[in-house]
Amino acid sequence: MNKRELKRFKAALEQKRDAILGATGKKAHWENMEDTRHGDFVDQASDDNEVHVNLRLLQTDAKLLRAIEAAIDRIDKGNYGICTVCEGEISLARLKAVPWTSVCIACKEKKTA
Numbered sequence: 001m002n003k004r005e006l007k008r009f010k011a012a013l014e015q016k017r018d019a020i021l022g023a024t025g026k027k028a029h030w031e032n033m034e035d036t037r038h039g040d041f042v043d044q045a046s047d048d049n050e051v052h053v054n055l056r057l058l059q060t061d062a063k064l065l066r067a068i069e070a071a072i073d074r075i076d077k078g079n080y081g082i083c084t085v086c087e088g089e090i091s092l093a094r095l096k097a098v099p100w101t102s103v104c105i106a107c108k109e110k111k112t113a
């Protein structure tokens with residue numbers, strides 16, 4: 001992969017990371033607001049459901065965030081686009097679809113199979 005492509009992937013990853021961090025910040029703020037409503041039993045049940053959904057979203061974001069940061073790290077180290085399992089090249093099409101991926105499509109399929 002050439003430097004220009006790497007730069008483009010890095011910019012895309014950083015943009016995605018910032019988007020997640022921005023969204024997580026908003027969610028944390030929303031949770032603080034929920035805290036002030038404790039003791040309001042009228043719709044406590046529906047609040048609990050919302051909190052569960054919210055936590056699941058945060059966990060997904062945290063996982064994605066780690067993957068994105070690892071990918072940026074690989075760009076800096078110069079081994080971005082190399083499968084961490086078989087050390088083969090990850091196809092450009094796959095990287096364009098999932099820029100934070102660390103495994104090639106063959107290894108990904110083996111993992112999920």
Ligand SMILES: [Zn+2]
Nearest residue numbers: 083086104107
């Ligand atoms: Zn592989």
